[in-house]
Amino acid sequence: MGHGVHAAATMGQLRMATRTLADLGLEPARVLRHLDHITAELDGTIATCVYATWDPHRSRCRVALAGHPPPIVIRSGRAPELLSLPAGVPLGTGGLGGTRFENTFLDLFPGDRLVLYTDGLVETRDDALDDRLGLLLSLLAEPGLSPEAACDRLLTALRHPDAADDVALVIARVRPHPPTIAAGPGKHGEGE
Numbered sequence: 001m002g003h004g005v006h007a008a009a010t011m012g013q014l015r016m017a018t019r020t021l022a023d024l025g026l027e028p029a030r031v032l033r034h035l036d037h038i039t040a041e042l043d044g045t046i047a048t049c050v051y052a053t054w055d056p057h058r059s060r061c062r063v064a065l066a067g068h069p070p071p072i073v074i075r076s077g078r079a080p081e082l083l084s085l086p087a088g089v090p091l092g093t094g095g096l097g098g099t100r101f102e103n104t105f106l107d108l109f110p111g112d113r114l115v116l117y118t119d120g121l122v123e124t125r126d127d128a129l130d131d132r133l134g135l136l137l138s139l140l141a142e143p144g145l146s147p148e149a150a151c152d153r154l155l156t157a158l159r160h161p162d163a164a165d166d167v168a169l170v171i172a173r174v175r176p177h178p179p180t181i182a183a184g185p186g187k188h189g190e191g192e
Contacts, residue, residue: 117154136154139158
């Protein structure tokens with residue numbers, strides 16, 4: 001995306017467009033198609049994006065990528081897994097050669113974590129990307145860290161102080177969905 005005032009203004013436009021599209025309840029791949037068209041009309045802008053929606057009633061996440069690094073899933077009691085998802089192309093390329101954005105469904109359960117990050121966390125000039133991704137996975141394998149502590153640990157270990165690229169990192173933990181209490185005999189329901 002770049003740096004400076006122009007990049008910040010463009011990011012603000014994309015953020016507002018994303019919020020508007022999110023309010024329409026569209027599936028992730030469709031949101032990315034709309035954002036790609038919007039971004040293509042902006043002055044030479046290219047950006048990567050991961051767009052995900054969460055359905056707590058079904059414990060299901062829908063995710064689509066636009067040239068963005070793949071998410072990582074940490075399932076309770078298992079090693080972190082770098083997901084192999086259709087990568088798509090960066091926003092602003094106009095679907096480059098008919099490339100489509102694709103939805104992927106992830107079933108996530110209480111205790112599972114979904115890790116989203118930008119390339120600034122894992123790409124450097126000096127290290128191979130596979131080595132950096134391996135380090136990211138090994139750091140995420142440390143048991144017992146809260147999402148906040150895991151973010152701090154990753155940023156401390158992976159972020160180079162002189163890096164020009166900015167970093168965004170989110171670790172979302174699935175919590176148990178509270179049961180729905182239905183009104184029945186002897187219970188208060190509507191109109192009581």
